[in-house]
Amino acid sequence: MRVNSIFRPAVWLGNFANFSYKHLTINWLCLSLICITSILVINPLQAAPRRNFAFLYRLGQRVAVDTRREADSVRIYLRFPESTVLPPERALYIAFWSSFDAKRPMRLDSVRQSAWRIRRAETATWVEFCLPVARLVPGQVVQVSSSPVSKDEAVENSAWLQVTPETLGRTFVLTDSAGSPLLRRYVRVQEPFLLDTYGPDQPIAAKRYTATFGAALPPMTDPKTQPAPPPTLGVQDTLAFRAGQLLVLSTAGLYNLRTADGTSTGLLVEDSSFPALTSAAELIQPLIYLTTSAERKKLYDAPEPKRAVDRFWLDLAAGQQSVAKLLIRTYYGRVAEANQLFSAHKDGWMTDRGMLYVVLGPPDVVYRSAGEEQWMYRNVEVSGGTYVFRSKPSTFAAEHYELVRRPEYELLWYAAVEQWRKGLIAQTSR
Structure with a gap:
């Protein structure tokens, strides 16, 4: 199968190993100037206020969303993180924007309680309703909020959905065995799930592909110096079933599910503990961002790899167990969150956005525009600066972004790595 996105295999050049520790003794004044330059020169900010979408990358604030085409409508599924966000008498408020960075909405609307379904589960609120296809145009952005929307409205507690051909065409939604939308593009091995289609249940073709995608390269790496990825992925297995049939996949890997009407989606099948990591090998893999090969x-070859991983973190913490525990909790907590946020064709922590999320933390500011995201970090001591991601077409991922890599990021990156290797991140972790 030809892959529409440029996914690069695992190629890590050991940049950290080749970077002398004397270079880590950085003049912080110079680093501050570099950070300011990266903000003002690399990505100049507009004078007018812009919407900050950083909440999209905070799981406690993010409204999850998925869609399904139903004849002349699109059904929208939402999961608000708060159980009390929608009292029964409230309406849903909708704004149609020409783009994420539009100054004002093109149209405002609302959906009354009688037109949507609501249920509460644990601490969350699930809502679903339909919008006419005639009112949705590819490229538009639809904002759904629990409070009235204006051009100055805060974006928190809102769902933001970019209208794409997939939005308008996909006639199924992934659900759990009870019929609740998964709102994610991964399942676990042996986790029962369904493809809930609109209309008659259709035959489904599933293909499992050879996928050996590696971790993201450092922000300063020139992609042109890396080997070209293979243009196609080999098919390892195929299976057929029908929509509405409970499906359990026993082999982890990258799948593509396609209905008879031609709509499809990528699906990542992961180990049973995902998005958390539990085995020694899983815990060692994300350390690629902090360690040499x-x-x-040495960790992999240790007689007891799990104990060796604990020893690695304890050494970074200069023998202080409380600091080591905080480092472990922070690092692997970010890995698990990145897996929830960014998993698509590979584990979320391996993606470009996942790499920055794990090492630098959630961004302070996120600006979105057509096909681009800007992540800003304001904490100079933990590698402040601005990073630009650009959208790339993908067979398996609805939202695949690649980092625009720059040599200027080298000092910023190694300053951040140094924070981890000296245990200093424990003082500033979030």
Whole structure:
């Protein structure tokens, strides 16, 4: 199968190993100037206020969303993180924007309680309703909020949906065995799930592909220096079933599910503990962002790899167990969150956005425009600066973004790595 996106295999050049520790003794004044330059020169900010979409990358604030085409309508499924966000007498408020960075909405509307379904589960609120296809145009952005929307409205507690051909064409939604939308593009091995189609249940063709995608390359790496990825992925297995049939996949990997009407989606099948990591090998893999290849080999070859991983973190913490525990909790907590936020064709922590999320934390500011995201970090001591991601077409991922890599990021990156390797991130973790 030809892959529409440029997914690069695992190629890590050991940049950290080749970077002398003397370079880590950075003049912080110079680093501050670099950070300011990255904000003002690399990505100049507009004078007018812009919407900050950083809440999209905070799981406690993010409204999850999925869709399904139903004849002349699109059904929208939402999961608000708060159980009390929608009292029965409230309406849903909708704004149609020409783009994420539009100054004012093109149209405002609302959906009364009688037109949507609501249920509460644990601490969350699930809502679903329909919008006419005639009112949705590819490229538009639809904002759904629990409070009235204006051009100055805060974006928190809102769902933001970009209208794409997939939005307008996909006639199924992934659900759990009870019929609740998964709102994610991964399932676990042996986790029962369904493809809930609109209309008659259709035959489904599933293909599992050879996928050996590696972790993201450092922000300063020139992609042109890396080997070209293979243009196609080999098919390892195929299976057929019908929509509405409970499906359980026993083999982890990257799948593509396609209905008889031609709509499809990528699906990542993961180990049973995902998005958390539990085995020693899983815990060692994300350390690629902080370690040399020799250090990781030593961890893998240790008689007790899990104990070796604990020792690695304890050494970074200069023997202080409380600091080591905080480092472990922060690092692997970010890995699990990145897996929830960014998993698509590979584990979320391996993606470009996942790499920055794990090492630098959630961004302070996110600006979105057509096909681009800007992530800003304001904490200079933990590698402040601005990073630009650009959307790339993908067979398996609805939202695939690649980092625009720059040599200017080198000092910023190694300053952030140094924070981890000296245990200092424990003082500033969030």
